[in-house]
């Protein structure tokens with residue numbers, strides 16, 4: 001008897017982003033407020049990072065709440081019903097409850113039925129990682145539409161006394177609906193990881209180490225210190241400038257697109273100087289609009305690319321159907337870049 005053949009899943013030939021949406025927390029933190037925590041100046045922060053202000057979430061603006069708001073906008077723009085979503089991927093490093101994944105609550109609140117829902121931890125490359133997975137799911141036939149969310153409450157992991165990070169991070173959520181397309185709308189995702197540099201950006205202590213310490217309040221031992229994000233700024237800066245421009249070029253080449261054909265360049269909003277250095281390395285023509293959302297939003301890690309994409313479309317800096325080069329990079333170290341058609 002011959003072994004029976006399994007019927008394989010089959011999906012759409014191509015995929016694209018059908019809708020994008022963002023949520024920006026209500027509380028604006030201008031540089032002037034940061035100067036209450038660290039010795040610095042507004043001029044230094046602006047010139048070294050490009051940041052003028054950032055948004056920090058209130059207690060009510062939880063990871064789930066911000067995600068539901070952003071996703072609602074993306075779903076509306078895509079013009080689909082929530083129960084058509086066959087997968088919910090939430091990229092975050094700041095959902096502080098280890099299990100269950102926050103994606104299941106978000107999927108339930110949105111009305112996504114029993115769609116598979118899971119979290120991924122890929123820091124500032126999280127949105128690109130999610131996009132790569134969603135593209136594969138749609139084309140592989142495991143889902144018709146996939147919701148990709150990048151969401152962070154980095155204020156919960158910021159040490160406001162650390163001069164090298166206190167001014168950088170912000171909170172927010174961005175979401176995209178990926179679904180079938182008659183023409184290619186997502187180029188090959190160029191993604192990777194370099195674990196040899198895992199210490200360059202990381203949480204100061206694991207939760208078990210932090211909470212294993214007897215609490216000084218009880219009169220014994222050391223005071224428990226809440227873990228925060230720390231980074232070797234210059235190492236990250238050099239890596240981003242030198243290595244990420246090559247990855248961005250690889251994404252352009254894989255998609256068969258040249259820089260002058262782009263309608264937008266939307267890099268992860270890590271630092272305005274990193275963006276400027278990448279523009280130079282890529283020889284991006286001055287006519288290509290560049291996302292500079294960091295000025296008002298700070299670095300929101302996984303949320304930064306969809307937030308910046310939404311802002312560019314809303315302001316008319318780029319339009320639906322334009323080609324955009326996106327690239328995310330951060331803790332891991334990890335990266336992901338692709339050329340996409342804007343929704």
Ligand SMILES: CC(C)(COP(=O)(O)OP(=O)(O)OC[C@H]1O[C@@H](n2cnc3c(N)ncnc32)[C@H](O)[C@@H]1OP(=O)(O)O)[C@@H](O)C(=O)NCCC(=O)NCCS
Nearest residue numbers: 039040041044048124163164233234236237270271329330
């Ligand atoms: C964090 C970052 C802005 C710091 O800028 P930098 O130019 O590397 O700053 P350095 O740490 O070398 O410090 C330079 C000087 O500024 C001072 N300085 C550091 N932080 C400061 C602050 N917040 N305000 C004022 N001065 C500061 C330092 O003391 C140092 O002074 P010195 O020259 O007298 O010793 C920069 O390294 C960076 O953006 N890195 C990438 C970070 C990033 O993108 N992270 C996210 C990745 S996803």
